[in-house]
Amino acid sequence: MKTLLIDNYDSYTYNLFQLIAEVNGEEPVVVLNDTPPDGIPDLREFDNVVVSPGPGHPAEPRDFGIAARVIARSTVPVLGVCLGHQGIAVGERGNVAAAPEPRHGYLSTVRHDDRDLFQGLPQNFTAVRYHSLAVSEPLPETLEATAWSEDGVVMGLRHRTRPLWGVQFHPESVLTDYGHRMLVNFRNMTAERASRPRTKNTAVTPSAAAIPRQRRSPSPAYRLHTRRIATAIDAEAAFTRMCADAPRAFWLDSSQVEEGRARFSFFGDGSGPLAEFVRYDATAGVCEVERPGLPPRKVRASIFDYLKRQLTTRRVDGAGLPFDFTGGYVGYFGYETKADCGSPNRHRAETPDACWLFADRLIAVDHEEGCTYAVCVAEDTPQAAREAADWLDTATAQLTFVASAEQVPAPPTTTEPNTSAAEPWLVRDRATYLADIEACGRELRAGTSYEICLTNAARLPVSYDPYDYYRVLRRLNPAPYAAFLRFGDLDVAGSSPERFLRITRDGIAEAKPIKGTAPRGETPDEDLRLRDELAADAKTRAENLMIVDLLRNDLGRVCATGSVRVSRLMATETYATVHQLVSTVEGRLRDGTGAVDCVRACFPGGSMTGAPKLRTLEIIDELETEARGVYSGALGYFGCSGGADLNIVIRTAVFTGGRMHLGAGGAIVLDSDPVAEYDEMLLKTAAQMRAHQHTERSALPATAEEHAR
Numbered sequence: 001m002k003t004l005l006i007d008n009y010d011s012y013t014y015n016l017f018q019l020i021a022e023v024n025g026e027e028p029v030v031v032l033n034d035t036p037p038d039g040i041p042d043l044r045e046f047d048n049v050v051v052s053p054g055p056g057h058p059a060e061p062r063d064f065g066i067a068a069r070v071i072a073r074s075t076v077p078v079l080g081v082c083l084g085h086q087g088i089a090v091g092e093r094g095n096v097a098a099a100p101e102p103r104h105g106y107l108s109t110v111r112h113d114d115r116d117l118f119q120g121l122p123q124n125f126t127a128v129r130y131h132s133l134a135v136s137e138p139l140p141e142t143l144e145a146t147a148w149s150e151d152g153v154v155m156g157l158r159h160r161t162r163p164l165w166g167v168q169f170h171p172e173s174v175l176t177d178y179g180h181r182m183l184v185n186f187r188n189m190t191a192e193r194a195s196r197p198r199t200k201n202t203a204v205t206p207s208a209a210a211i212p213r214q215r216r217s218p219s220p221a222y223r224l225h226t227r228r229i230a231t232a233i234d235a236e237a238a239f240t241r242m243c244a245d246a247p248r249a250f251w252l253d254s255s256q257v258e259e260g261r262a263r264f265s266f267f268g269d270g271s272g273p274l275a276e277f278v279r280y281d282a283t284a285g286v287c288e289v290e291r292p293g294l295p296p297r298k299v300r301a302s303i304f305d306y307l308k309r310q311l312t313t314r315r316v317d318g319a320g321l322p323f324d325f326t327g328g329y330v331g332y333f334g335y336e337t338k339a340d341c342g343s344p345n346r347h348r349a350e351t352p353d354a355c356w357l358f359a360d361r362l363i364a365v366d367h368e369e370g371c372t373y374a375v376c377v378a379e380d381t382p383q384a385a386r387e388a389a390d391w392l393d394t395a396t397a398q399l400t401f402v403a404s405a406e407q408v409p410a411p412p413t414t415t416e417p418n419t420s421a422a423e424p425w426l427v428r429d430r431a432t433y434l435a436d437i438e439a440c441g442r443e444l445r446a447g448t449s450y451e452i453c454l455t456n457a458a459r460l461p462v463s464y465d466p467y468d469y470y471r472v473l474r475r476l477n478p479a480p481y482a483a484f485l486r487f488g489d490l491d492v493a494g495s496s497p498e499r500f501l502r503i504t505r506d507g508i509a510e511a512k513p514i515k516g517t518a519p520r521g522e523t524p525d526e527d528l529r530l531r532d533e534l535a536a537d538a539k540t541r542a543e544n545l546m547i548v549d550l551l552r553n554d555l556g557r558v559c560a561t562g563s564v565r566v567s568r569l570m571a572t573e574t575y576a577t578v579h580q581l582v583s584t585v586e587g588r589l590r591d592g593t594g595a596v597d598c599v600r601a602c603f604p605g606g607s608m609t610g611a612p613k614l615r616t617l618e619i620i621d622e623l624e625t626e627a628r629g630v631y632s633g634a635l636g637y638f639g640c641s642g643g644a645d646l647n648i649v650i651r652t653a654v655f656t657g658g659r660m661h662l663g664a665g666g667a668i669v670l671d672s673d674p675v676a677e678y679d680e681m682l683l684k685t686a687a688q689m690r691a692h693q694h695t696e697r698s699a700l701p702a703t704a705e706e707h708a709r
Contacts (some may be wrong), residue, residue, distance in 0.1 A: 001026075001190065002046050002047050003020050003025060003026075003048050003050055004028065004031070004046040004049045004050065005017060005020065005031075005049075006030075006032075006042060006049065006050070006051045006052060006067045008052050008053065009054055009612060009615065010055070011029050011545055011549075011550045011554075011611040011612040012053055012130075012172055012612075013030070013053070013553065014223065015549060015553045016050060016052055016171075016172045017556055018556045018558075018564055019171070019179060019183050021561040023183040023187050024187060028050065031066070032065075033054070033065030033066050034062075034066070043075070043076060046076060047077075048076050048077040048078065048079070048186065048187075048404065048531075049074055049076060049077070050078075050081065050084070051079070051081065051084030051087060052081060052084060053081050054082070054083040054084075054303040054612065055083075055448045056447060056448055056615075057085035057086075057448075058083055058084075058089075058096060059090050059096070067084065068090070068091060069088060071088055071091050071164065072091055074163075074164075076190070076193075077193060078163065079164070079165050079166070080166040080167075081166070082169070084277065084316045084620065085156075085166030086133060087142070088164050088165075088166045088582055089143060089157065089166070092140040092142045094135055094139055094143060095135070095197070096136070098133060098134075098445070099131060099133060099134035099153055100153065102444065102447075103131060104130050104343065104450040104451060104542060104546065105128065105129075105541075105543065105546045106130075107128055108127055108128075108150055108151070108289060109124050109125070109127075109149070110147050110148070110155050110156075110169065111124055112146055112147035112156060113197070115146065115577070116146065116185065117364070118156065118280065119185055119190075121181060122177050122178075126175065126176065127170070127173075128173035128174075128176045128549075129169050129170070130167065130173075130308060131447065132444065132445055132447035133437055133447045134153045134156065134168060139157065142162075143157050143158070143162070144157065144160060145157050146158050146165075146169070149250065155167060155169055160226060163193060163657075165186070167182070169184065169609065170549075173543070173545070174552060174566050175545060175569075193312035193698070201516065221313070222315070222316050222378065222640070223379075223384075224321075224322075224375070224377055224640075225385070225392060226321065226374065226375050226392075227374040228373050229371060229373070229374075229396060229399055231372060231403045232367055232370045233317075233363075233365060233372045233399050233403045235267060237405065238267070239267045239484075239615075241401075241402055242363070242398055243268060243269045244486075246269035247270070248270035248275075248357055248487055248488060248490055249267070249268070250269070250330045250331075250483070250484070251265070252264075252265060252325075252330065252636065252637065252645075253474060253483055253484065254480055254482070254558040255369070255433060255478035255479060255495065256325070256479050256497075256575070257367040262367075262481070263366065263367055264322075264325070264365065264366055264367065265364070265365040266325050267362065267368065268361055268362035269361075269483070272376075273292065273387065274358060274360035274378070275291070275292060275360055276291045276492075277289070277290045277357050277358075278303070278306065278307075278329075279354070280303040280337070280356075282303075282336050282337055282340060282345065283353075285301070286298050286300055293471075300498070303340065303353075305355060307638060308597070310388070311594075311638055311640065312328075314640050315640055315641070315642070316640045317641065318639065318641030318643075321373070322366060323364055323366070323373075324505050324641060324642075324644070324645065325364065325375075326377070326658055327359060327361075327375060327377030328358070328377075328411075328640045329357065329637065329638045330636070331354065331355045331357055331487070332356075332485070332633055333353075333354045333599070333603060333634045333635075334627075334628070334629050334632045336348070336353045336628070338617060340646030341600060341601075342614060343614055343618070346621035347624070347625075347627035349630075350627070351490055351629045351654065351656055357487065359637075360376065361375070361376050361377075362374075363395065374395040374396055376388040377640055378392055386445060405437055418686065419519075421685070421686070421693065422458040422460075422664075422685040422686075422688075425458040425460040426456055426457070426458050427456060427688045428457075428624075430678060433454075434674045437668055438674060439623055439667070440668040444668070444670050448545055448619065449611070449615060450697075451611055451669050452616055452619055452678075453608045453609050453610045453616075453620070453666070453668070454610050454623065454683075455663055455664060455665025455666075456634060457628070457661060457664075458661070458664075459659055461658060461660075462658065462659065462692070463696075464695050464696065466484075466486075466491035466493055466653070466660075467486065467491070467493075469493055469653065469692065470493035472691045472694050473495055473653075473691035476576065476687055476690055477495040477651065479494075479495040479496055480497060481494075481499055482494060483495040483496070483647065484584070489656060489657070490655070490656045491656070492635065493653045494635065494647070494652030495687060496581075496650050496651050497573070497580060497646070497651065498513070498607065498648040499511070499512035499645070499646075499647055500634045500646045500648045501644065502641075502643075503598055503645075504643050505641045506642075507587070507589040508587075508588055509598050510586045511554075511555065512584050512585075513548060513605070513607040514582050514648075515544040515581060515607055515667055516534055516537070516540035516544055516570075516581030517534075517577045517578050517579070517580050517680060517684065518530045518578060519577070520577055530579060533568070534580075535572045536689040539669060539671040540581055541570055541581070543667045543669055544570050545570075546610075546611050546667075547583075547611070548569065548583045548585060549611070550606035551583075551585045552564050553599075555587040555601075556587070557601040558593045558597055558598050563586075563587065563588040566584065566586075568582070568583055570582075573581065576687070578684075595644035595645075599634065603634065604647045605634060607648060607667075608648060608650075610667060627662055630654045630661075631650070631663030632648070632650065634649060635649050650664075650684070651686070660692065664685045665684070666686035
């Protein structure tokens with residue numbers, strides 16, 4: 001069965017896409033609501049039409065576009081969801097106005113007439129609502145209500161003579177009951193009205209969609225060389241000895257090792273023969289590429305296109321290794337790289353919009369198995385193989401020395417946390433930030449967004465080595481996705497608890513959005529109480545749900561039908577200074593789609609934007625007075641064997657020009673308390689400011705390796 005899906009620039013459209021494809025056995029055709037008239041497909045080619053949710057009001061052409069015309073002219077069945085539902089009412093001269101209470105990420109019970117879409121569904125099933133506006137009763141004579149929420153809002157309607165149906169809630173949400181069944185009913189109603197069904201209605205099952213993809217054979221131009229040491233060396237001591245003085249170096253540091261999340265640490269520098277360094281300017285659309293012994297050159301290409309092309313030519317076979325960083329690019333996408341993902345920038349960052357170092361030589365530490373690997377990517381020639389063997393000999397000798405050296409105790413870190421330490425350095429002061437939160441509330445009530453991730457920044461002068469700062473930070477606030485990057489005159493030191501995306505070499509993608517933060521308690525009882533309150537808080541759960549549905553949508557753009565699932569929903573995780581509410585979303589990439597494609601489809605991470613993403617990004621650019629830069633982007637690696645792992649850049653300090661930049665913020669929703677949101681923003685800078693204060697006050701003791709140098 002063939003469906004036309006009209007996308008009102010919503011961040012949940014591809015959840016509908018996946019659901020429709022599963023039910024119909026055929027992917028729908030997606031058109032944007034601002035498609036020119038000559039680009040609108042002939043409706044006679046389709047069995048039915050689905051009109052997506054979206055921001056705004058259905059009477060506004062920018063918000064609803066071609067959907068109004070399609071609904072008015074369609075002779076095939078139409079299902080409108082949320083904004084689409086409201087658009088059906090407006091098309092019949094109905095009234096769409098402010099709902100009695102806006103509901104964003106809110107779970108309601110739905111009673112219904114047990115007909116059409118709701119046939120066979122139990123009364124008072126649970127549905128998720130994302131709306132500030134609603135269809136008012138009484139309805140026009142041409143329409144009748146079919147479902148209602150517990151607060152009396154119309155949740156479903158039908159046209160009395162035309163094949164038009166609408167639902168105000170979101171059947172595609174992960175927490176809506178019977179969404180799949182409703183789409184089956186819509187499919188069956190379509191088939192009953194058709195004189196000849198176009199295709200056999202064979203649903204695609206998740207198991208069928210999960211068949212492993214056929215992967216290309218690795219290119220013969222490059223070969224992977226490795227050496228294993230049966231000891232998990234001290235990564236800090238080894239990085240300090242081997243890489244810290246290099247002009248370009250990296251350390252992807254699992255400073256908080258946890259089973260199933262943070263098993264490996266990787267470090268290296270840019271000294272290898274295949275190394276290259278790429279800076280990206282999103283405004284110009286230009287990559288500046290530096291390679292050893294060659295003058296810099298400029299390539300007019302998106303950073304995503306450049307990385308994808310280079311990784312394709314440098315592919316290696318990583319079979320037999322327990323990790324996916326088998327050489328490749330390590331670095332970051334700054335927030336303003338969103339310009340390559342459909343969201344133009346209003347502000348320009350002081351730092352490069354992206355920086356990536358091709359690491360052909362690196363060290364991998366397996367904290368779980370207690371071993372270390374030296375990894376080298378080399379051209380597949382006898383000379384390159386000899387050079388690789390020489391480097392492996394040198395690297396293993398250095399690692400063996402580090403492993404045998406006497407370890408120096410960790411330096412004391414007794415500085416007490418001060419949640420307001422960043423306040424004097426904020427870019428937007430307390431009054432301005434509170435006013436921005438109020439402005440977000442107005443947008444939420446108007447229906448232009450469900451959730452807005454508002455951020456602020458602190459800028460302060462520093463005189464110490466950023467690496468000294470990072471060594472303190474990783475002790476004060478260990479995190480599974482911590483990192484230190486030294487890229488010339490730019491240093492990044494972060495203790496991120498949040499994974500953005502991991503893509504395995506077999507094409508399994510995983511996102512771990514965090515929404516919901518609470519401080520640790522001073523006593524075990526208080527700590528448990530704060531953790532339990534976070535897990536049960538309705539506002540926090542709504543924030544998390546909205547981002548989970550957003551990540552499902554983003555992965556649904558690039559994943560096989562039926563493969564996107566939520567394996568953990570709103571689990572509470574505890575870190576050194578905070579408790580956080582974390583979910584896990586997974587999917588299998590469709591054939592022909594790689595790690596770079598997946599990251600581009602999902603960037604920026606939904607936990608740093610809100611939803612609907614594109615309209616919310618516009619709101620953020622209007623409220624925030626400067627570029628976010630590295631902060632709230634993504635940092636990690638793309639491996640030469642097809643895998644990738646990137647964090648969300650939070651709890652991170654960026655150093656350049658003798659100054660430190662800290663970003664922090666939070667998700668603003670309808671129930672947000674402005675003062676509490678301001679305090680939470682400051683709380684998220686506490687660990688970084690504590691590390692700053694300690695680094696300023698005391699010199700970090702040298703390790704045994706530094707004494708030996």
